[in-house]
Amino acid sequence: MSVAPAAPSPHAKSPRRGKLDLRLLVPALFCTLYVLAAVFGPFLTHYDPVATNTSQRLRPPLTELRDGSLALFGTDQVGRDLFGQVIAGAQISLTVGILTLLLAGTVGTALGVLAGYRGGWLDTVVMRLADIQLAFPSILLAVLIAAVLGPSLVNVILVLALTRWVVFARVARAQTLAVRVRDFVNASRTLGASHLHIVRHCILPAVVAPILVVATVQFGLVIVAEASLSFLGLGMPPGTPSWGISIANGRNYLVTAWWISTMPGLVLSALVIAVGILGDRLRDRFDPNLTTR
Template sequence: MSVAAARQSPLGEFWYYFRENRGAVIGLYIFAVFVFVALFAPLLAPYDPTQQFRQSTLLPPAWAVGGDWAFPLGTDPLGRDMLSRLIHGARYSFFVGIVVVVVAASGGILIGLIAGFAPKWLDTLIMRLMDVILAFPSLLLALVLVAILGPSLTNAMIAIALVLQPHYVRLTRASVMSERTRDYVVSSRVAGAKLPRLMFITVLPNCLAPIIVQAALSFSTAILDAAALGFLGMGAQPPTPEWGTMLAEAREFILRAWWVVTFPGVAILVTVLAINLMGDGLRDALDPKLKRS
């Protein structure tokens, strides 16, 4: 497809530049598989993720010595099928990513728009508050918030969303400050457009490209942080088949049952890597400065 044909529509232009990054395309395919597995987990998993087969505890993968093809990836210390738990874990990770990105982006974009159009004293107050939040290590701050709210997957998602929100605030404000002095905004203001219309109809659509890239990267960060909180016992609680919680339950068996730690770790690694690769492709496709004619 030629460049001219690709540029006949915004979607065609986006795909033309996105597919030039082969890593991003591979990441997109892996992410699509991840979404498919998450959506159809009950149909794909051979067993219920909490079902215990007490006579088959710590079975190795089917191809290893002593393995059983009834459990292709082996079983955990309680005799639960590893494959079923990994498949259902994809659903929890996808849910965490969606909720965290929606909450963090919604609040961050709103606060960033307010800061971009606010008087100087309010803008300064908002940005200094964001700087204070960013001064803390993100995982440490999330741990403190979960400790206050109580260990659970819901509270972990709230904490991660609050920790990621300042990134959206700073990004949105920077985009607004760049756009608000342009001719089309000045024309709208002279034409009598009210402030809400200027913020949400005139300026915000032109600030979405970097926000979309940030959302993709935040998705992978949310999955990592949720897994870390789950590993520390502050996120999803057993017997929830969340990848971080699975790692926490299996850490004492790492020397004699490598598969109970390896497979959840690989699932986290591959998913986060795929999303980050896809985020790089989104940046290349949406940033005009990176487009080649």
């Protein structure tokens, strides 16, 4: 006589849900440390990122200076402390990344939701504009626009937002097209709900998760783009402690003073890798079409 298996307890936790995902936790902690260093670093350190001292120029990392301070990352060709420049550059990158994604995400998501929900000529116009922009490499388009506008923090944010709204628009449109034909949306429409009510309470909640995943991935790309523009002299103004400018300042000293370009380059690379891994893990977790192990 066979015995039917006992029904699982509703309070029992699934092994996958209770398992700690280190591939998500480690990059999240690293990004948190980066944010904390960018926000609170200048208040906890006495390093001036723009103060010059030619008598202490080209000092290697971990060198004790004449005033008793320790140059953790060394000094550049005019005696500026590289650790202070990296901390200040983190503030620039954080500001550019957050404001760019807020602007591009808001505009792109709004256009994508409107295009997917309304359809017709609006959908055609928005998507054709997106296709035209995607035909050009984003970094070349950013260089072209930045060369016209000139180097400044506001111009960098506007340029990068102009090159990134397309990604948010396409993701929001695809999600809207998938949700607007669902039963609960049709039920709300049948009960007399307005278009604004359907968009706010039915469409947008379904769009938030994929948009957040896209924003996480795009954050690293925006930081690289800002550093690239600053390296070319089209991003932040000269004298601003940006990672791209710091790397550009050391390109003529790669043999004699490798640390000028290497230190900010390593910090930039580590952050972009961590953000990329974090975005990939968030995509695996929130995308129902992907099977995770």
